[in-house]
Amino acid sequence: xxxxxxxxxxxxxxxxxxxxxxxxxxxxxxxxxxxxxxxxxxxxxxxxxxxxxxxxxxxxxxxxxxxxxxxxxxxxxxxxxxxxxxxxxxxxxxxxxxxxxxxxxxxxxxxxxxxxxxxxxxxxxxxxxxxxxxxxxxxxxxxxxxxxxxxxxxxxxxxxxxxxxxxxxxxxxxxxxxxxxxxxxxxxxxxxxxxxxxxxxxxxxxxxxxxxxxxxxxxxxxxxxxxxxxxxxxxxxxxxxxxxxxxxxxxxxxxxxxxxxxxxxxxxxxxxxxxxxxxxxxxxxxxxxxxxxxxxxxxxxxxxxxxxxxxxxxxxxxxxxxxxxxxxxxxxxxxxxxxxxxxxxxxxxxxxxxxxxxxxxxxxxxxxxxxxxxxxxxxxxxxxxxxxxxxxxxxxxxxxxxxxxxxxxxxxxxxxxxxxxxxxxxxxxxxxxxxxxxxxxxxxxxxxxxxxxxxxxxxxxxxxxxxxxxxxxxxxxxx
Amino acid sequence: xxxxxxxxxxxxxxxxxxxxxxxxxxxxxxxxxxxxxxxxxxxxxxxxxxxxxxxxxxxxxxxxxxxxxxxxxxxxxxxxxxxxxxxxxxxxxxxxx
Numbered sequence: 299x300x301x302x303x304x305x306x307x308x309x310x311x312x313x314x315x316x317x318x319x320x321x322x323x324x325x326x327x328x329x330x331x332x333x334x335x336x337x338x339x340x341x342x343x344x345x346x347x348x349x350x351x352x353x354x355x356x357x358x359x360x361x362x363x364x365x366x367x368x369x370x371x372x373x374x375x376x377x378x379x380x381x382x383x384x385x386x387x388x389x390x391x392x393x394x395x396x397x398x399x400x401x402x403x404x405x406x407x408x409x410x411x412x413x414x415x416x417x418x419x420x421x422x423x424x425x426x427x428x429x430x431x432x433x434x435x436x437x438x439x440x441x442x443x444x445x446x447x448x449x450x451x452x453x454x455x456x457x458x459x460x461x462x463x464x465x466x467x468x469x470x471x472x473x474x475x476x477x478x479x480x481x482x483x484x485x486x487x488x489x490x491x492x493x494x495x496x497x498x499x500x501x502x503x504x505x506x507x508x509x510x511x512x513x514x515x516x517x518x519x520x521x522x523x524x525x526x527x528x529x530x531x532x533x534x535x536x537x538x539x540x541x542x543x544x545x546x547x548x549x550x551x552x553x554x555x556x557x558x559x560x561x562x563x564x565x566x567x568x569x570x571x572x573x574x575x576x577x578x579x580x581x582x583x584x585x586x587x588x589x590x591x592x593x594x595x596x597x598x599x600x601x602x603x604x605x606x607x608x609x610x611x612x613x614x615x616x617x618x619x620x621x622x623x624x625x626x627x628x629x630x631x632x633x634x635x636x637x638x639x640x641x642x643x644x645x646x647x648x649x650x651x652x653x654x655x656x657x658x659x660x661x662x663x664x665x666x667x668x669x670x671x672x673x674x675x676x677x678x679x680x681x682x683x684x685x686x687x688x689x690x691x692x693x694x695x696x697x698x699x700x701x702x703x704x705x706x707x708x709x710x711x712x713x714x715x716x717x718x719x720x721x722x723x724x725x726x727x728x729x730x731x732x733x734x735x736x737x738x739x740x741x742x743x744x745x746x747x748x749x750x751x752x753x754x755x756x757x758x759x760x761x762x763x764x765x766x767x768x769x770x771x772x773x774x775x776x777x
Numbered sequence: 778x779x780x781x782x783x784x785x786x787x788x789x790x791x792x793x794x795x796x797x798x799x800x801x802x803x804x805x806x807x808x809x810x811x812x813x814x815x816x817x818x819x820x821x822x823x824x825x826x827x828x829x830x831x832x833x834x835x836x837x838x839x840x841x842x843x844x845x846x847x848x849x850x851x852x853x854x855x856x857x858x859x860x861x862x863x864x865x866x867x868x869x870x871x872x873x874x
Binding site: 321372378403411539 | 780797799801802803805807808809811812814816818822825828829831832837838841846847850857858862864865
């Protein structure tokens with residue numbers, strides 16, 4: 299072994315170690331930020347390792363340097379700008395976009411190698427080696443294309459650019475997707491057989507498959523899909539590692555792929571959904587509107603912001619249940635002002651965070667953290683559920699399905715079995731909501747009919763602003 | 778590197794990934810996903826290899842460069858955005874103490 303090989307070997311080994319430590323550290327609150335930087339450092343280290351290896355062996359042509367610099371500057375610049383500018387509420391779609399581009403990168407590498415075989419490949423040609431190359435190129439293209447189009451569709455749906463077309467909810471979509479899948483496999487094997495022209499067929503049908511599978515999935519399940527696609531992009535990277543013969547790529551890709559799968563599983567558990575039903579079940583609302591239009595609301599109590607303020611003033615303990623509606627209204631800062639006033643009056647305030655509050659697990663925590671809510675006040679569902687009977691007032695802000703008692707009481711409900719927050723145990727529940735429309739699941743919420751529940755109709759931000767005014771009039775928080 | 782040893786690498790890498798994510802608090806799901814996502818941009822190394830080995834083949838250089846751009850968009854953006862999210866948590870905990 300000569301020196302460049304040894305140096306690269308050592309650097310690669312170090313990079314893998316640091317990446318593993320990075321992923322490990324990201325799963326603990328305390329170490330997460332440093333771990334993220336460690337991983338970023340490991341990635342730059344790996345680039346240094348690769349470039350120094352080529353400098354020490356074959357050398358790098360001026361022309362190559364130019365293209366390396368062009369690609370790096372443009373890619374990094376756009377990435378950094380987007381990462382700095384994007385609002386915290388659109389985090390899930392941003393992750394989807396980044397992820398799709400990772401998939402695209404693997405796809406392009408495989409395409410490049412397939413169309414213009416890298417020099418040096420011919421002289422030590424052997425059948426086994428070329429077969430592996432063809433298989434890994436095909437896998438890389440297949441998974442990369444699905445990751446790219448799937449992520450873009452997921453992003454567009456979360457941004458509201460794409461709605462769920464009606465036909466995608468019918469059984470036809472399974473037929474269409476099976477056709478795409480079969481066509482990709484035909485192209486796959488044709489390519490392995492040495493028919494390079496079928497590479498374009500593979501690109502096209504696997505792209506279509508990515509769209510066809512993602513399009514019917516409802517918005518509530520999107521986080522799971524993004525997590526799964528994240529896992530795919532790891533697999534695509536590992537496949538690209540086989541294409542260019544890089545162990546580092548294979549290890550890192552496999553790690554991300556496996557970790558992504560576990561994370562997807564954890565998310566599914568939190569939503570009481572199986573991965574299969576997320577992927578093939580279509581949008582939850584579409585299935586259930588017919589089955590559980592079970593009755594109208596009979597006992598809705600609506601109340602004014604003033605009454606709500608009066609009750610809050612008299613309370614000792616208040617639990618806030620934030621949901622997706624809060625994120626949409628961008629009302630987390632206004633909410634923080636309300637709770638500050640209550641706290642100044644000696645009222646205990648806690649936030650109950652359902653595992654899937656917001657659009658992605660942990661998304662609500664990020665949003666509240668942005669609004670300066672102390673981390674200690676955020677309580678997870680299992681921790682906070684026993685507290686509801688001893689709570690005076692619960693404020694439900696833009697959450698719906700996660701506070702539906704049907705999930706506990708009604709075994710015929712599509713929500714049955716989903717873990718929910720037991721807000722109905724509290725003395726008084728205020729639900730701040732724009733209207734009587736249903737949540738993601740499209741199911742009637744029994745909570746709204748209960749005698750201790752009052753509805754405060756209006757946009758979350760406006761209601762909270764009014765609430766601040768009312769609390770001021772009552773002299774709350776001015777001690 | 779023989780194919781068999783690459784397969785070993787794949788297997789051990791997967792096992793490592795499975796082991797690393799044990800108990801993750803829900804708070805960290807989004808940052809973890811976004812951080813892992815940035816790491817999947819490691820394909821930038823494959824893109825670099827492609828460019829270095831292109832030897833003056835212009836179409837291949839362009840494909841490699843575009844691929845490198847996409848990968849770095851993923852890597853740089855992913856790490857920055859994760860850091861932005863995590864910065865909020867660390868600010869909170871350090872304020873209290």
